[in-house]
Every structure is written in structure tokens, then in C-alpha cells.
Amino acid sequence: MVKRPKGIVFGSEVNGHPQESCDVCIVGSGPGGAVVADELTKAGRSVLMIEEGPLPSPAESMTPKEVVAKYYREMGLFTTHWPVQFPVFTGRVFGGTTVINSGTILPTPDRVMDGWASDIGVEFDRRVWRQIESEHDEVFSVKPCPTERMSTSNRLFAEGLERLGLPGGGPLPRCERDCEGSGRCVFICPKDAKQSVNLSLLPKSLERGMRVYVETRAVWLNKSKRKVKGVICRTAAGGELVVHAKTVVLAMGTLETALFMLRNGMGWRYPAVGRNLSIHPAAKVFAEMPEPVHSWKGVPQAYRYEQSEYPDVHFEGVFLPAPMGAIGIPFFGGELADWMRIYDRLAGFGFFISDSNHGRVRRIPGVGPFVTYRVTFRDLDNFCFALKLIARAYFAVGARRVLLPLLDRKNLYDSIESLDNNFPGKSLHPGQMYAMAFHPLGTCRFSATRDQGVVDVSGRCHRHDNLYIADGSAIAGPLHANPQMTIMTFARLVGRGLA
Numbered sequence: 351m352v353k354r355p356k357g358i359v360f361g362s363e364v365n366g367h368p369q370e371s372c373d374v375c376i377v378g379s380g381p382g383g384a385v386v387a388d389e390l391t392k393a394g395r396s397v398l399m400i401e402e403g404p405l406p407s408p409a410e411s412m413t414p415k416e417v418v419a420k421y422y423r424e425m426g427l428f429t430t431h432w433p434v435q436f437p438v439f440t441g442r443v444f445g446g447t448t449v450i451n452s453g454t455i456l457p458t459p460d461r462v463m464d465g466w467a468s469d470i471g472v473e474f475d476r477r478v479w480r481q482i483e484s485e486h487d488e489v490f491s492v493k494p495c496p497t498e499r500m501s502t503s504n505r506l507f508a509e510g511l512e513r514l515g516l517p518g519g520g521p522l523p524r525c526e527r528d529c530e531g532s533g534r535c536v537f538i539c540p541k542d543a544k545q546s547v548n549l550s551l552l553p554k555s556l557e558r559g560m561r562v563y564v565e566t567r568a569v570w571l572n573k574s575k576r577k578v579k580g581v582i583c584r585t586a587a588g589g590e591l592v593v594h595a596k597t598v599v600l601a602m603g604t605l606e607t608a609l610f611m612l613r614n615g616m617g618w619r620y621p622a623v624g625r626n627l628s629i630h631p632a633a634k635v636f637a638e639m640p641e642p643v644h645s646w647k648g649v650p651q652a653y654r655y656e657q658s659e660y661p662d663v664h665f666e667g668v669f670l671p672a673p674m675g676a677i678g679i680p681f682f683g684g685e686l687a688d689w690m691r692i693y694d695r696l697a698g699f700g701f702f703i704s705d706s707n708h709g710r711v712r713r714i715p716g717v718g719p720f721v722t723y724r725v726t727f728r729d730l731d732n733f734c735f736a737l738k739l740i741a742r743a744y745f746a747v748g749a750r751r752v753l754l755p756l757l758d759r760k761n762l763y764d765s766i767e768s769l770d771n772n773f774p775g776k777s778l779h780p781g782q783m784y785a786m787a788f789h790p791l792g793t794c795r796f797s798a799t800r801d802q803g804v805v806d807v808s809g810r811c812h813r814h815d816n817l818y819i820a821d822g823s824a825i826a827g828p829l830h831a832n833p834q835m836t837i838m839t840f841a842r843l844v845g846r847g848l849a
């Protein structure tokens with residue numbers, strides 16, 4: 351049974367045509383929306399938040415499959431469409447994707463901020479940016495994952511790198527309090543250890559008087575030429591909620607904010623809406639070890655590694671519990687069953703790529719989203735490098751076989767020699783990549799000018815006086831880091847500007 355915190359209104363109980371008024375209406379309760387709400391409620395502004403998803407139930411009452419079905423958007427089935435089909439995972443729940451993310455939290459790299467300045471004319475005060483990041487370290491209790499809490503997969507990979515003479519790896523910083531390494535971060539933390547914003551920030555804003563409609567979807571912007579007057583929403587019970595607001599902040603996530611802008615006819619005024627999508631394509635390599643390693647125990651995303659020759663490849667641990675583990679295995683039928691039978695002996699490590707190409711989110715009237723995303727040769731080259739490095743590291747610690755995320759017969763190797771001799775390399779085609787994505791960014795990105803982006807450095811839409819965007823869509827990717835810290839730092843600047 352979900353508790354009924356003060357300030358929460360359940361859309362499943364709201365019929366008819368209710369009306370609400372507020373200073374600021376924030377759409378979306380992920381890290382972007384939550385941080386803006388934090389700043390505004392501290393300043394005493396009246397805030398109404400709209401969230402399409404439900405309140406999360408306690409983790410112990412749900413299996414991982416139920417979490418995916420209930421809190422992952424489109425039950426985890428949302429994908430890019432053409433020319434490659436990669437699943438793109440996001441959350442649809444109070445707290446947004448932080449409820450189902452891995453809890454890694456990394457600062458914005460300097461090279462990314464340099465790129466923003468040179469490519470799209472966006473310069474932030476670096477001292478203020480770093481100051482906000484260290485405030486976030488405090489608020490979200492950020493600390494490196496201790497070695498003893500890492501899953502065996504992470505430790506084996508680190509040992510493999512050491513044997514290969516490759517220094518430079520280290521523990522990932524995570525936002526957690528009293529994490530016990532139960533390994534369920536992406537299916538809701540059962541200990542409430544991971545500091546997702548529904549636990550760390552949103553309750554404080556509710557205490558300060560914020561009101562939230564959950565199970566309520568924002569559908570239309572009520573707008574005139576340069577101003578918005580509010581938002582029209584559909585509740586889960588079929589009601590129509592009309593919100594009158596002096597300011598509207600969109601924080602629906604990279605895909606949904608772009609789709610909302612397009613649905614509301616903003617594509618004409620903002621040609622950049624939906625463009626510049628980066629997704630950080632990601633994949634993982636499995637290794638069959640001689641003994642059981644029970645890789646689902648311990649923190650799955652605990653260790654990282656980067657190599658200066660391949661600065662766009664970011665290695666990070668990942669492993670799913672058995673009921674969901676099949677998603678990472680590129681086989682069907684009997685072969686898949688054979689791999690699941692030895693799941694306790696599998697180690698696995700992942701990576702994501704800072705992509706060199708931009709995709710696009712479109713909306714086909716009457717059909718819905720259509721996402722184009724192309725893989726470049728550079729990205730493919732980075733992908734191959736990552737697969738081979740993880741395979742080598744696991745062979746160095748005694749792996750019997752490695753299974754690469756490739757959709758053809760050349761995905762299974764039993765030695766470094768066979769990998770060197772038979773790896774498809776240059777003949778590989780993007781359609782053979784068994785990849786997925788967790789970090790969509792950039793579809794309403796910030797920019798100095800109207801033609802290159804949608805919002806300015808304060809988050810305000812270039813052609814509207816009181817419409818703001820404060821989520822992953824505003825962040826120009828790729829980011830060379832997991833995005834939640836960057837999204838929250840930008841959102842805090844937006845919130846401070848509005849407070």
C-alpha cells in the first residue's frame with residue numbers, strides 16, 4: 351500500500367474539470383524538476399508539480415519484472431527506430447528516472463564545458479558550477495563505492511586490468527546512505543539507500559508546501575504568442591486539470607519534453623526541438639568463469655575505467671539479477687537457456703560511448719514518436735575497442751569463454767588468440783550491435799542563439815518569456831559522464847534564476 355504523503359493528489363481519484371493556480375508549474379518530478387522545486391520552495395514560491403507516473407511502492411512488495419512493467423516508460427520497450435533499433439530506458443514514476451537508475455554520480459567534465467563554450471556559445475561560471483556540484487555531493491551523500499561492497503564482476507574486471515598492466519581504474523562515486531550492496535538499484539533500492547530524488551529532495555519541497563499531482567499527464571500548453579498561461583493535464587481517472595501558472599518549467603525528460611513541445615506546435619518556432627539527440631549507446635560483455643561468482647550480489651555499477659587513447663569510451667560495471675539477465679544475452683531459445691543455466695558463473699562488465707552523431711526525435715501525428723539515430727564509424731570503432739578490452743581483462747583472470755554483445759555468430763570466444771584471429775572488426779555493421787541506451791540528452795539543448803538550440807543559459811525558451819526547460823533535454827550531449835549531476839546542476843541554476 352502506497353503511503354499518502356501530505357501535498358500529493360492522486361490523479362486516479364480526480365474526475366471532472368478541477369482548476370489550480372500557482373506561481374510556478376513544474377512538469378516532471380525527475381532530478382531536473384526536483385531541483386528546481388527545491389530552489390523555488392526554499393524561496394517561498396507556490397509550486398505545483400505534475401507527474402505522469404505513480405508514487406513508487408516499497409521495493410520488497412515488487413519483483414524486478416513488476417518494477418519494469420510499472421515504472422519504466424513503455425515497460426522498457428521504447429526504442430530508437432531507424433536505422434538502428436536500440437532500447438532507450440527512462441522512468442515514469444514520482445522521482446523520475448532516479449528511482450530506477452544506478453546511483454552513479456559524476457561531475458561535468460571540463461572538456462564538455464569547454465565544448466559547450468566553443469560549439470554553441472554557452473559559458474557557465476565554472477566556479478559557481480563546481481560549488482553547486484559540491485553542494486550536491488553533500489545533499490546526496492556522494493562517496494566512492496568501497497571495494498568490499500563491489501560485485502565480483504567489478505573486482506574481477508579490476509584484477510584483469512591490473513594483470514594486463516592497465517592502470518587508471520577506480521571506484522565510482524555513488525549517491526547512497528548505508529548501501530548494503532543488494533544489487534537492485536535499477537529496480538528500486540529495497541533499503542532506501544540510493545538517494546533518488548523522491549527520497550532526498552522532493553519530501554523537503556512537500557514539507558515546504560509544494561503540491562503534486564501524480565498519475566497526471568500534462569498534454570497541452572495554454573499559450574499566447576510569447577507567453578504561456580499554464581498547462582492542461584489529463585488525470586488517470588479521465589479528469590481534465592487546468593493549471594494557471596505565472597511560469598511553466600518543463601522537466602519531463604529528454605524524449606518527452608521534446609515530444610510535448612512538438613505536440614504543442616513549437617517545432618515551427620524552435621527548429622532545434624527534437625534534434626541533437628545523443629544517447630550514449632551502451633552494452634556489456636559476459637564472461638563464463640570456472641567457479642560460481644554470483645555477480646548479482648554487491649553493487650553492480652561500482653568500478654570505472656577510461657583509456658586516454660579512446661577518450662569516448664567509458665567503462666562501468668553493470669549486472670542484472672537472473673530474472674532480468676536474459677535481456678543482455680544476444681541469443682534465443684535453447685542457446686539462451688544454456689547461458690541462463692550457468693548464470694551464477696557469469697561475470698559481466700559494461701561501457702557507454704560518448705557518441706559522435708546526433709539523432710532526432712520526431713512526432714508522427716496519429717502514430718507517436720519516431721526516433722532516428724545513426725551510428726558512425728568512429729562509434730563503431732569505439733564499440734569494438736570496448737568489447738575487446740573487457741574480453742581481455744576477463745581472459746586475464748581465467749574466463750573460459752566471453753560472450754560479446756553482437757547479433758551474429760562471431761560473438762563467442764574461448765581465448766585471446768581466437769578473439770585476435772576471428773573478431774569481425776572492420777566488417778562489423780551497426781545493425782549487429784546489441785546495444786541499448788540510458789542517457790538520452792540534448793533535444794531542447796541550451797545555446798547562445800535561437801538557431802542552434804531551444805533555451806538560453808537560464809533555461810528560458812528563446813522565444814517565450816515565461817517557459818523554461820530544466821531536464822536532460824536542455825543538456826547538450828554527449829557528456830563523457832553519467833548525466834544526473836549535470837542535469838541537477840543546470841536545474842539548480844534555472845531554479846535560482848526563477849526564485
Ligand SMILES: Cc1cc2nc3c(=O)[nH]c(=O)nc-3n(C[C@H](O)[C@H](O)[C@H](O)COP(=O)(O)OP(=O)(O)OC[C@H]3O[C@@H](n4cnc5c(N)ncnc54)[C@H](O)[C@@H]3O)c2cc1C
Nearest residue numbers: 378380382402446447451452453454568603821822832834
Ligand atoms: C536504468 C538506468 C540507469 C541509470 N543510471 C544512471 C546513473 O547511475 N547515474 C546517472 O547520472 N544517470 C543514470 N541514468 C540516467 C539518469 O537517471 C537520467 O539521465 C535522469 O534521471 C534524467 O533526468 P530528467 O529530469 O531529465 O528526466 P527523468 O528523470 O526521466 O524525469 C522525467 C519525469 O517526467 C515525467 N513526465 C514525462 N512526461 C510527462 C508528462 N507529459 N506529464 C507529466 N509528467 C511527465 C516522467 O514520468 C518522469 O518521471 C540511468 C538511467 C536508467 C534508465
Ligand code: SF4
Nearest residue numbers: 529530532533535539
Ligand atoms: S546496491 Fe542495493 S542497497 Fe545499495 S543502493 Fe543499490 S539497491 Fe540500494
